[in-house]
Amino acid sequence: xxxxxxxxxxxxxxxxxxxxxxxxxxxxxxxxxxxxxxxxxxxxxxxxxxxxxxxxxxxxxxxxxxxxxxxxxxxxxxxxxxxxxxxxxxxxxxxxxxxxxxxxxxxxxxxxxxxxxxxxxxxxxxxxxxxxxxxxxxxxxxxxxxxxxxxxxxxxxxxxxxxxxxxxxxxxxxxxxxxxxxxxxxxxxxxxxxxxxxxxxxxxxxxxxxxxxxxxxxxxxxxxxxxxxxxxxxxxxxxxxxxxxxxxxxxxxxxxxxxxxxxxxxxxxxxxxxxxxxxxxxxxxxxxxxxxxxxxxxxxxxxxxxxxxxxxxxxxxxxxxxxxxxxxxxxxxxxxxxxxxxxxxxxxxxxxxxxxxxxxxxxxxxxxxxxxxxxxxxxxxxxxxxxxxxxxxxxxxxxxxxxxxxxxxxxxxxxxxxxxxxxxx
Ligand code: HEM
Numbered sequence: 063x064x065x066x067x068x069x070x071x072x073x074x075x076x077x078x079x080x081x082x083x084x085x086x087x088x089x090x091x092x093x094x095x096x097x098x099x100x101x102x103x104x105x106x107x108x109x110x111x112x113x114x115x116x117x118x119x120x121x122x123x124x125x126x127x128x129x130x131x132x133x134x135x136x137x138x139x140x141x142x143x144x145x146x147x148x149x150x151x152x153x154x155x156x157x158x159x160x161x162x163x164x165x166x167x168x169x170x171x172x173x174x175x176x177x178x179x180x181x182x183x184x185x186x187x188x189x190x191x192x193x194x195x196x197x198x199x200x201x202x203x204x205x206x207x208x209x210x211x212x213x214x215x216x217x218x219x220x221x222x223x224x225x226x227x228x229x230x231x232x233x234x235x236x237x238x239x240x241x242x243x244x245x246x247x248x249x250x251x252x253x254x255x256x257x258x259x260x261x262x263x264x265x266x267x268x269x270x271x272x273x274x275x276x277x278x279x280x281x282x283x284x285x286x287x288x289x290x291x292x293x294x295x296x297x298x299x300x301x302x303x304x305x306x307x308x309x310x311x312x313x314x315x316x317x318x319x320x321x322x323x324x325x326x327x328x329x330x331x332x333x334x335x336x337x338x339x340x341x342x343x344x345x346x347x348x349x350x351x352x353x354x355x356x357x358x359x360x361x362x363x364x365x366x367x368x369x370x371x372x373x374x375x376x377x378x379x380x381x382x383x384x385x386x387x388x389x390x391x392x393x394x395x396x397x398x399x400x401x402x403x404x405x406x407x408x409x410x411x412x413x414x415x416x417x418x419x420x421x422x423x424x425x426x427x428x429x430x431x432x433x434x435x436x437x438x439x440x441x442x443x444x445x446x447x448x449x450x451x452x453x454x455x456x457x458x459x460x461x462x463x464x465x466x467x468x469x470x471x472x473x474x475x476x477x478x479x480x481x482x483x484x485x486x487x
């Protein structure tokens with residue numbers, strides 16, 4: 063094992079970002095970091111530092127020449143070529159341009175009728191029963207349905223069985239390892255027993271991508287599909303600045319990244335916002351009376367319950383982090399969820415309020431900032447709005463109906479895993 067690049071620092075918090083106590087009380091930990099006026103931490107498991115100050119994170123993200131994404135957003139040092147969040151300009155500029163073409167307002171708006179139909183069909187299935195686990199029935203499948211629409215392959219096998227189970231197993235295993243204190247994610251995946259559902263899910267999902275890529279190539283060749291039929295066709299047919307095309311490896315990487323980034327995060331956001339509405343006094347009644355508050359409810363939930371706790375950067379040159387000298391290539395975790403509770407930026411940051419100014423709430427960093435700002439942010443917001451606009455008028459007197467279970471299998475993500483709700487019949 064290499065010598066550690068980091069060590070405990072006097073006056074900084076010492077935090078185990080993988081531990082059960084942290085995952086239960088992370089907001090109190092961030093609050094403590096802010097209150098100590100030194101919102102920096104050293105991780106006691108895994109060799110990295112972490113920053114929760116909104117202004118420090120913004121400052122890091124603005125120093126594009128120093129702070130890099132090339133080793134990937136996780137704690138391990140990526141060895142194989144990554145995509146988007148693991149790439150710096152100028153390569154990133156080309157990659158993000160292709161994604162931006164596919165993620166335009168027009169493309170998102172064209173999905174709206176299918177998205178509304180999907181949510182309403184789910185509600186049709188359960189509305190007569192008076193209860194459901196909203197997380198399983200809607201929050202998990204809805205974002206996967208949307209990302210599969212964009213990628214252009216169905217969520218069902220040819221025999222009609224759902225692919226959601228194995229896709230989710232693969233995602234949970236992969237993202238669950240992002241904060242593993244040692245070994246690369248590939249190595250850690252390879253160490254799983256051969257019958258581990260996460261490993262099996264990842265392998266099956268990868269095969270699904272390989273098959274879809276071959277299908278897109280064949281259908282483009284035969285003229286059955288066009289360059290803009292789906293995102294994969296666009297990847298295959300958009301030349302880079304030097305006229306070359308993305309390799310198969312890169313395209314498979316895009317598919318994996320988009321499926322994960324577009325679903326695991328949004329799944330958590332959807333359950334979180336419904337949970338907030340059902341637990342904050344008066345919030346549900348206010349939003350039912352005035353649906354114009356829906357965007358603010360979503361944004362305030364993203365601020366207070368950011369689905370992604372934090373992601374990493376490394377420094378390309380020696381730097382001083384608040385008095386602590388950092389060796390080149392030190393992993394530093396930018397704590398989006400911590401920045402969103404920074405009292406320097408958000409008044410009374412721990413409280414959920416539908417009286418905040420939307421433009422001020424949008425200073426939250428749940429979608430990151432700068433070069434790598436989330437390209438799917440408008441889509442995630444749209445999914446939240448479509449869900450709430452369908453759910454609130456249809457299910458009367460919606461309320462919690464049992465134990466809300468938090469997601470602890472994926473330390474880098476935080477939010478809800480089971481959300482039992484009931485309504486009047
Ligand atoms: C609530 C839901 C979501 C959250 C909280 C979220 C969060 C984030 C964050 C924090 C980043 C910044 C990464 C960094 O700076 O290292 C990011 C990047 C990204 N997200 Fe999202 N995301 C969400 C939904 C989506 C969706 C629905 C999609 C697409 C279907 C998507 C696609 C992307 C892409 C493509 C990037 C990479 C941008 C780049 O590197 O240029 N995200 N997301």
